[in-house]
Amino acid sequence: MAYSTLLLLWQLSLAFAVSVTICFLAFLFTLPSAYNPYHPDLIEEDDFTAEDKKKTESGYGYFSKHRTTNQTLKTETSVQVVVLGDIGRSPRMQYHALSIARHGGRVYLVGCQESDVHPGVLANRLISIVPIRPLPTWLGTSSKPLFPIIAPLKALWQAWALYQALGYRTRPTKWMLVQNPPAIPTLLVAHFICFFRNTSLIIDWHNFGSSLLALRLSPTHPIVRLSFHYERFFAKGATAHFAVTAAMARVLKKDYNAQAVTLHDRPSADFQPLTAERRKRFLQRLPETKEYAQDLETGAWKLIVSSTSWTADEDFSLLLDALVSYSSACNSNPSKRLPKILAIITGKGPLKEHYLFRIRALN
Known part of the structure; x- marks a missing residue:
């Protein structure tokens, strides 16, 4: 009897070990490819249509000025611009994408497509929009009593959707520029991807995730304190930081030990006073x-x-x-x-x- 029990336990342990090994090997073999600075993205003449070549906002002007004799352009700068939210309602991140593209950088704008995107972003052939799978309706509830249950499920869904988009639906890039908040799960997934893809992370701080959670829960709630330490931990691993105000930059330096460059929000040249x-x-x-x-x-x-x-x-x-x-x-x-x-x-x-x-x- 004892022998049979030991044999059964051994077989179960062996099966478990084999399963774990297979899963681990599958994980290793399917990891996202890493960024190689010696093989940058190539922009080619065929990437532009005849109509694109007539429009300044398509990026063809920059391409034609800097292309090589074989009609290609090596993009030394490549960036994943990440918004775990609606791209159309994130003008600052769209302007980041436009600015990078206008200076010859290759941009993958990753986020949800729920509302209209800036026409310049759509027209520029150096910018590719990579949509994130939207949340199911039942995870979008704002019910406070259900928050402790819904929030973890929402974070897991977003983490997987973001991981898929950043790791497998975009090419590896030199930089990743992430909007914060939401910090959970964005910063965790971003750090994971950057580690395996040899990408440098930049965090653009619009607010603090812990501050927003405090409005929903309370400043002393354990989840709020955990969120604060989570943000501070991942802030230390970023290569650089942007902040929307000088006051936020000071808080980042004092509480997060992060040196941020202040980039104030300003309207683009499209916004002009009416006659x-x-x-x-x-x-x-x-x-x-x-x-x-x-x-x-x-x-x-x-x-x-x-x-x-x-x-x-x-x-x-x-x-x-x-x-x-x-x-x-x-x-x-x-x-x-x-x-x-x-x-x-x-x-x-x-x-x-x-x-x-x-x-x-x-x-």
């Missing part, structure tokens, strides 16, 4: 302003436009409360003749319905 005539035509054409165009032109009404991601870290109630206070001031003192306000708010996000309900209640 008086174009402004008039625009107000008359836009459905939201058409009815009030004349009053806006005369100054009887004022136009406020704001974009928001409808998230907890963007406290939209500040603007809403200010508009309510302004309305009260107008009604309590009609003699001041304060101008009426037309407020147009754009964007989408988890708290949109919450604030729409509040706005409807005010009416």
